[in-house]
Amino acid sequence: MKTIISTSFYAYLNYIGSILLLLSPWLFGFDELKGGSASIFIPVFTGMSLLTMALFTNNELGVFKAFPMQLHLVITAFSGFFLLTSPWLFDFYAQVYIPHVCLGSFFLLAGIFTANSPFLVRPHHALREAGITSIDANEGRLMV
Numbered sequence: 001m002k003t004i005i006s007t008s009f010y011a012y013l014n015y016i017g018s019i020l021l022l023l024s025p026w027l028f029g030f031d032e033l034k035g036g037s038a039s040i041f042i043p044v045f046t047g048m049s050l051l052t053m054a055l056f057t058n059n060e061l062g063v064f065k066a067f068p069m070q071l072h073l074v075i076t077a078f079s080g081f082f083l084l085t086s087p088w089l090f091d092f093y094a095q096v097y098i099p100h101v102c103l104g105s106f107f108l109l110a111g112i113f114t115a116n117s118p119f120l121v122r123p124h125h126a127l128r129e130a131g132i133t134s135i136d137a138n139e140g141r142l143m144v
Contacts, residue, residue: 003115007069010114011061014054014076017110021083021103022047030096038090043100046079050107070118077111077119080104 005013024047025031025040033039057072058065084104087093112119 003113003117003120005110005114007115008060010110011054011057011059013110014050014057015061017103017106018047018051018054020047021107022051024099024103028096028099030099033092033095038086039092039096039100042083042086042090043103046083050076050079069116070121073111073114073117073119075111076107077117080107080109080111084108 020027021043024043030039053067053072053075054061055063056065056067057069058067059069059072081104082089083100086104087097087100111117
């Protein structure tokens with residue numbers, strides 16, 4: 001399947017989306033919900049985590065370039081899925097769910113449809129040498 005988001009465009013989207021997610025309780029007005037600790041904590045913590053990970057990712061806007069892009073995309077997609085389902089997992093869907101669903105869907109789809117995403121790239125066959133499976137240098141994926 002063809003990817004629709006380049007890694008350079010994703011880098012910008014990632015920073016903007018992470019900051020938006022981090023500030024979402026205050027931007028969308030659910031920061032003062034009664035018993036809303038999970039509804040506030042989850043987007044703030046996820047936003048901080050994704051923003052920190054963006055700083056360490058090996059892409060065009062990464063500052064420290066220590067984190068592989070494919071692993072970043074996997075964690076982003078799983079974080080998006082967790083954020084998408086969190087209103088029902090933690091039972092606060094009756095109070096607020098739209099920001100979680102929208103931002104969770106954004107990160108899930110961005111993690112899947114970015115170039116070189118491990119969800120869309122087919123693995124190469126590894127050559128066995130002395131019984132050791134090598135790591136493909138083009139993609140950084142462990143092949144069996």
